[in-house]
Amino acid sequence: MRKKLLAAALGGSALLLLLTSPADAQTSAAEVLDASILADNMFVLICAIFVVFMQAGFAMLEVGFSRMKNAGAVMAKIFINLSIAAIAFWVVGWSLVYGGDNLGGWFGGFSQTFYDMDFVGGGGEFSTFIETEEYNLLPGVDFFFQFAFAAVSLAIVWGTMLDRTKFIGYVIFGGIFIALIYPTVAHWTWGGGWLAQLDTPFSDFAGSTIVHATGGWAALMGALILGPRIGKYSDDGTPRAIPGHSIPFVVMGAIILFIGWFGFNAGSELAADEFVMQIAVRTLLAGCAGAVVATATAWWTDGKPDVSMAANGLLAGLVAITAPVGAVTSPVAILIGAVGGALVVFSVRFFDRLRIDDPVGAISVHGVCGTWGTLSIGLFARFDDAFLGRENAGLLYGGGLSQMGTQLTMVVVHFIFVVVASGLLFLAISKTVGLRVTREEEMAGLDTEEHGSPGYGPDLVPATAGI
Numbered sequence: 001m002r003k004k005l006l007a008a009a010l011g012g013s014a015l016l017l018l019l020t021s022p023a024d025a026q027t028s029a030a031e032v033l034d035a036s037i038l039a040d041n042m043f044v045l046i047c048a049i050f051v052v053f054m055q056a057g058f059a060m061l062e063v064g065f066s067r068m069k070n071a072g073a074v075m076a077k078i079f080i081n082l083s084i085a086a087i088a089f090w091v092v093g094w095s096l097v098y099g100g101d102n103l104g105g106w107f108g109g110f111s112q113t114f115y116d117m118d119f120v121g122g123g124g125e126f127s128t129f130i131e132t133e134e135y136n137l138l139p140g141v142d143f144f145f146q147f148a149f150a151a152v153s154l155a156i157v158w159g160t161m162l163d164r165t166k167f168i169g170y171v172i173f174g175g176i177f178i179a180l181i182y183p184t185v186a187h188w189t190w191g192g193g194w195l196a197q198l199d200t201p202f203s204d205f206a207g208s209t210i211v212h213a214t215g216g217w218a219a220l221m222g223a224l225i226l227g228p229r230i231g232k233y234s235d236d237g238t239p240r241a242i243p244g245h246s247i248p249f250v251v252m253g254a255i256i257l258f259i260g261w262f263g264f265n266a267g268s269e270l271a272a273d274e275f276v277m278q279i280a281v282r283t284l285l286a287g288c289a290g291a292v293v294a295t296a297t298a299w300w301t302d303g304k305p306d307v308s309m310a311a312n313g314l315l316a317g318l319v320a321i322t323a324p325v326g327a328v329t330s331p332v333a334i335l336i337g338a339v340g341g342a343l344v345v346f347s348v349r350f351f352d353r354l355r356i357d358d359p360v361g362a363i364s365v366h367g368v369c370g371t372w373g374t375l376s377i378g379l380f381a382r383f384d385d386a387f388l389g390r391e392n393a394g395l396l397y398g399g400g401l402s403q404m405g406t407q408l409t410m411v412v413v414h415f416i417f418v419v420v421a422s423g424l425l426f427l428a429i430s431k432t433v434g435l436r437v438t439r440e441e442e443m444a445g446l447d448t449e450e451h452g453s454p455g456y457g458p459d460l461v462p463a464t465a466g467i
Helices: 002-029 035-065 068-098 139-161 167-189 208-226 247-267 276-302 307-322 330-353 362-380 402-431 439-444 446-451
Strands: none
Touching: 035 068, 035 139, 035 247, 068 139, 068 167, 068 446, 139 167, 139 208, 139 247, 139 362, 167 208, 167 402, 167 446, 208 307, 208 362, 208 402, 247 276, 247 307, 276 307, 276 330, 307 330, 307 362, 330 362, 362 402, 439 446
């Protein structure tokens, strides 16, 4: 009996140690953190999760715009590229954004490759890298948030290449884009590179250019090198409509992206402070203004309120406000979103006339409207968004042309860099492993030809069974 009691006591003690040791360790690690810092980290972490969830929005949107025979291929692409992005950004991409400064701020460094982001030290001390940061973010939170943005930029590229791209092309481009192309752009700005060092610093609060236009202009090169889908254009160049197979999926995807955008923009404040609510409201207003104006513009020009164009108008307004959201008033946010909504309608038609086949309108939504949002800061900046360094920087508030000059410089240099870098990469893939599937594979559908099974399986039981 005593042996049983002793064994029970020892077992209970061991269980108590197992239950209490992690808590003690956590308490020790958190000794240096006050409640406000913990709140900031939890807020940014939750926002990062919202941004990662935007991948589901891209999946739904792209599946809706694709043909049914390619639905599974879209899902495969989303999974593999998100996974590759996480690893490539951890290995080298993160370091090239924040790990040093080379060649006058044009390129990052390699001091943070394979970076260990654990909360280190028995006393709960920050790593040296994080102590130099302006914000009180733990290493893992900071990385997770920045990775989520990089993954969004990559996801933008693929919508233009639906229905005709080899799976291996996605894999190779995705890894190199996240490891080298996106980090170079982000280093120029958020990483303290040459644009951040100007007397009039560049401003892009949450990434109209850094995230969205980078993906949009890379998508432009992908569409150009890949070529249009079979049957998209007649011999004289007249575009033919190739409808996607599910407008409900398109709208659901747009709504998921809309929700994720509140993490995208508000989370870019990098702190749970009084400005978060203002940023969220401006995001809401701009997105809705884009949807209304795009619907009205399509209705006016085509005689029908196009649902897919309304969805793209919502996204166009959101992309446009992403850069200036910390610097403009709410009425101006509506104006910026509304202009984005009109721009996307005319831009989609412009690229169609150029025979650039973009099934989802990603070039227009993210490239064109991202550029508009970035330039709008030069006109409308009223508040200091922590990048500008001053209030009333916009031309219409007496700030002169200096801010517009900086914004325009980035737009031009960025376009050239992304177009050249992504274009060369797509060409290299095309000339080696191949970028486009064969005509026979495209006609049969990528689900079966590339992945071995249809995205939508046939009904196993006839619909009339039991009747």
